[in-house]
Amino acid sequence: MLTREENEMLTRVGPGTPAGELLRRYWLPVGVASELTEENPTQLVRILGETLVLFRDKRGNVGLLDDRCAHRGVSLSYGRVEERGIACAYHGWLYNTKGDCLECPAEPAGSKFCLTVKQKSYPLQKLVGLYWAYLGPEPAPLITNFDIWFRKDGHRKIFNQPQLDCNWFQAMENSMDPAHLQILHQETAGRSREIRNTTRGLTDDVEKFDFYEVPYGLMKRRVYKNGMVDEHPVLFPNVLRQGNVGQIRVPMDDTHTKVYFVRFFPTENGEIVEHDAPPVEYIKPYKNPPDAVHPYTRLRMDAVQAQDHMAWETQGPICDRTRERLSSTDRGIVMLREVTMRE
Ligand code: FES
Ligand SMILES: [Fe+2]
The missing domain is CATH 3.90.380 (Naphthalene 1,2-dioxygenase Alpha Subunit; Chain A, domain 1)
Known part of the structure; x- marks a missing residue:
């Protein structure tokens, strides 16, 4: 039998929880690689209590970003992909796979505002037909050599x-x-x-x-x-x-x-x-x-x-x-x- 506190410690997985932080020290699969195609370039990912978007830009780069657009919170999983990254469906803020904001279309011409915007991104790699993400502190370890x-x-x-x-x-x-x-x-x-x-x-x-x-x-x-x-x-x-x-x-x-x-x-x-x-x-x-x-x-x-x-x-x-x-x-x-x- 466990106390309520012990049970919470083993089961809660969100950011800042003990088990959540432990699991964030490991690479975890976030999606089936073959599902991400030109026709279906975005996928919503729920992992460790976070909502993320997995996407493939038109150059074939794959990224994993916080799904909540830095502008006003719309889901990036509805965004449109282009060569440089994914553009939010609401006002078109464009992010590359590293989470850099490359463009805010409605800002005045010549504005450098987008350079001040950063979307959270996570390292990603492909192994055994799956995309794996690392959500923990840098440096990321290697995927365990099983x-x-x-x-x-x-x-x-x-x-x-x-x-x-x-x-x-x-x-x-x-x-x-x-x-x-x-x-x-x-x-x-x-x-x-x-x-x-x-x-x-x-x-x-x-x-x-x-x-x-x-x-x-x-x-x-x-x-x-x-x-x-x-x-x-x-x-x-x-x-x-x-x-x-x-x-x-x-x-x-x-x-x-x-x-x-x-x-x-x-x-x-x-x-x-x-x-x-x-x-x-x-x-x-x-x-x-x-x-x-x-x-x-x-x-x-x-x-x-x-x-x-x-x-x-x-x-x-x-x-x-x-x-x-x-x-x-x-x-x-x-x-x-x-x-x-x-x-
Ligand atoms: S909410 Fe994403 S661009 Fe406005
Ligand atoms: Fe069993």
Whole structure:
């Protein structure tokens, strides 16, 4: 059980909050690169409680700016792009990808006023078919050198998951909760084995669970009675690694999370792939109606990810951890909370 203050500390992600500042020390995906085209050159981005605009100018430069125009606050996501940048739809103030204001059309000819205007911009880079942004203090670190992002001997595919309508930390705690696999996902985990007792699911297959810290995050480990061992690390702070899949959870704000899966497919003979251009699969909503939250929607229970979304969203927009009863298998969750608070 946590105090209200501790719960706030782990879950609030806006500027100036402890978790928000921690997450701002990492590069985070803000969009699918192939979605930004000449026909659709602007995209609104919600990340860590900020509203930003991702855009591509007519020279092909891509930028990420505060969406709120410095002039009088209109959304730049409605702006028009040209060779030099993006012009606000309201009065045409023009910004380049660095956030410099290049022109304020209605000012008198020869006015240098635009030189005094600066729009907030963030560093951006493209990796595994996604644009990644860094919202923290300079200098920006490198993107962590995880093999699934950087290995050259294979292809990648992006699975763009439906928006998760709850706080990011619920998904992260689930990644350190090994016991739910044998219950929540029993049909899948059992690979259509007959399950005699659906309350216990496959729990009796398991000998023990272990948890430990590793240099890149936290490990959860299942040891089965048949000797099999299963390890799925959390790549701190916001990625679950499962086999060759990286499940990236990007907090949009305190109660919404964007989820991308990046799956790596190694080539059979170790052959190097020079220009990997990951295709994108858009996953259909796991609930109906898709834009409502529990208890005003119904989540599907027929697939692993849908089951996880059910577990995460029905804990509430921000799970109230002042009202919980942790048990012995929740040791990993306690460890994740401690490490997150420490960092
Ligand atoms: S509000 Fe953007 S140019 Fe006026
Ligand atoms: Fe799960």
